[in-house]
Amino acid sequence: MRNPNKKIEMSRRGFLARSACASMGVGGVVNTLAHMRLMEGALANTVSSISDYKAAIVLFHFGATDGNNMLMPGNGHPARNNYENNRGVLALPLSSPGGTNDPHPIVADNLASDPAAAAGAENFALHPELGDLKTLFDDGELAFAANVGTLVVPTTAATYNSVPLPPQLFSHSDQQNQWQSSIPDKPFQSGWSGRIADLLNPAWNEPDGKISMSVSLSGINDNQVSLLGDVPQYSVTNNGAISLNGYGTNYSNALSNASDPTSYNRNANGRRLKAFQDIMNYTHDHLFEENYNVVVRRARENEGFVGNAFTAADSWLHPSAVNNNGNPWGFIEGTFILQNGINPASGNALNNLPSLSRQLISIAKMIAGRNSLGNSRQLFFCSYGGHDTHQDQGGFSTGAGYVAGDLDDNMATLNNALKAFNDVMKALASEPTLGGDFNYNDFILASHSDFNRTFTPNGTVAGSSGSDHAWGTNVYMMGGDVRGKNVFGYYPDLNPTGTWTTPGSSRGRWVPSSAVEQFSAPIAKWLGIADTEIGTIFPNLERFADPFTAGYDPTDFDSILANANMDWITGI
Template identity: 30%
Template sequence: MSYFNHQSRRAFLSMCLKGGASVAALTSLQLQAISSSMNNTELADYKALVCIFLHGGSDSLNMLVPLTGDQRLHYEQSRQNLAITEPMTLNTLTQFEGGVGLHPSMSAISSTFDAGQLGFVGGVGTLITPTTLADYRNKAVPLPNHLFSHNDQQATWMNGREKVSLNTGWGARMLERLNQHNSFTSNISLAGANPWQAGIDTTPYALNKSGVMKINSLTGYQPQVDHVKSIMDRLLSTQTNSLQDAYASRLSSSISNVQHMNTLLEQAPVLTTQFSDNSLSEQLAAVAKSLSISDQTGNKRQIFFVSLGGFDTHDEQVTRQPALLATLATALSEFNSALTELSLQNSVTTFTMSDFGRTLTSNGDGTDHGWASNQLIMGGAVNGQDLHGTMLSQQVDSNIDVGGGRLIPQFSNEQYFAPIAKWFGLNDSEINDIFPNLGNFDTYALNLFK
């Protein structure tokens, strides 16, 4: 207790507030509008979304490659020293000129694909309206801001729209529309704070890769959780202003949440599925552990966020990309096995997002920031064993190349998100409200679910 005797309640709270507390000021009319827009339909089933963000801009055009004919020739001419020489054949239900090959480093997911539990989405990217090369050159249509900027494009993918005065993520907005945001266990991140899970009335609960959290309230002072909470309760019991009182309540609630989550996770079943020791596998192992206690949390809807970095392959791509794609494929295969073991394969959908695709042309040792990309989606409810969207022609100076092998998306990322939101339980009106540019596109052109 001696450490606490040197700090007043006010000083302690001041220290906490300087650590990053934030307050979003909303008018009563805004709050009323948000409340009235919530979906009050009683949800009878359980569903969860797992977002895997590939930080840095994945060269996913080298993940799916043509196999034969002119398409293969264009690919080899454009990719030069980066061309994949021995891709695995994907027997997609939809046929594409030149066929579809998978990067050989991703062999771990081939059986999941063949079983119909994994699909790809081709030629997708940030768009405001359908855009041709002439539109782009003549500035005839509005374009996403800062197209080839990491931070801006990450935000656009996670917000589900261009930046506005009040930014929220489309994952959080879905929870709030479904009125599923009140439980802290509905919104869990294994990769820290992120825009996708940030809402008006919900923020992600941070869980570490080991699953169980520990409370280290102050440096060098690490007693048992119950002892810490009793100290905190006394310390935070009387405040002198509303901001301190609000923060005290939030901090006390956070400690209680940690205790509750730890209790549940300690009772989680031990899975026979073995996860690798790479970062993504460890994150997904923690997600699987959390999903195993979904009955106890009482949530009808949950969202999870995990990430894998290193995809900004300006150099050493020949060695770096195979390792990254192998990690992704291995982690997905293991996670699918765990979901099957938990009998949750039909209730959980896992999907990828990334900053952008990359250039077709090599800079000599890697690729630079591009635009259109390919994404993955996995789950028992998914229309798997197929490539949805399109197999982009990987030809430099084609009618979709804005320069340097940066390809114009043929489907917007909001078209990718819309069927995911539909499966999650939102109605058409809510989906169009969450994704404001959808009216410019065929909303359900991508038939991602059964």
């Protein structure tokens, strides 16, 4: 046993991470990151309150969403003819008999005002199930980035066979990993969010305290893996923190007050929990034993912090949604329940919500209860799956009409989750108790996806046909600081055998015109990463054009590669 206040200068985990990195030739990045972190920490004042709060949320579409039908060319768009002529049964008409499944037209302001853009290039349409996202887009709260993907170097169809490509293109797990690391040409070491946390955590968050800067609602993920090992991921479930088993919900069988970890009941459960916690409070010379106890102790502490945040958020009541006991729902849960069309008075209203809504509820609660978590910079990761629509994607044919499929279900889930989350964030900004100095522009949500899906279908039957693995895809961004009502990047011409697709394929696999790091770098900068440190977070970024430039010449790939058109966050 030893003094619990004595710091371990270097953990075994940290040592292994450093030695492994050094032996694999990435020591420079590690050292740079560590050095910058120390500088950031030294410059930071003692964090005593949550101010200048910012939360970034990555929403991963596992399985690869069909970005071609999430954001499609609208009436008059130069790619519309290719869409209608080559997408087969996956092509959704802009208007159909009855009009109940029509895509939602949107106009991108940045392209409408760009003299270099082709006539009609600003006209897009959203999937029929994204009606609320059209409203968010039109209100300037949502934007899209077109044709983003993993790249090692700037690549076009013309250079596809001569430049290094991301390893294992078209493979789910590899591309998921590369989106999350943004370093496709190196063995995985860390995620881009994890590196941001390494750098920002000591400067912005309470030292040695409270919850991790990196919180996952989707289990362990690659995006939040810390390079230095100093900012571990903390997993939270849809119901809140993961508590120890065997003591009842929120330790109700062992504690008289769930928020007080020492309020032991005078029963066997209370005594057992006290004994367990006492044992965990011992310190050990053996590193493994000590780290085991540290993990348990931190878990118990984090439970309390998260529990307090949830409790604070739950005190914010919904004005109209009433549960089956006649009591008002919490504002956050009630908003999601109503948005998803679920009767709030039904007994299992909460459990009937899709997982994505449940995850965003938990994130919204942690943002609302941020003062209990101690972080001025918070990173969240959430996800939903079911996008690998090789079959039953849904589509349209003259004979069958509109046939809904899995993509429709996924887009409806997305539409409701994003709309409810956005509503909660806007309401929180004006909520007198929890709002505080929170502003609507204190969060940004950005999507990721394995890759896009092939433009051409893999069958001829509307409904049962689907699409296969492709590359560059369309993603979205939401939040008050997002330059909404715009489409960034470059939308392909949708010619499946043209100059935007991988050579040799006739399926329409767009070569990304923007790299993941060009898309993600604005988030890092928005969170507080200095210009001089962006390259530490995104070491391959220097190979690509500065994301904070604009331009549009769809006929000139050199122009496209030199103008990232990815300056999608205002004020940075």
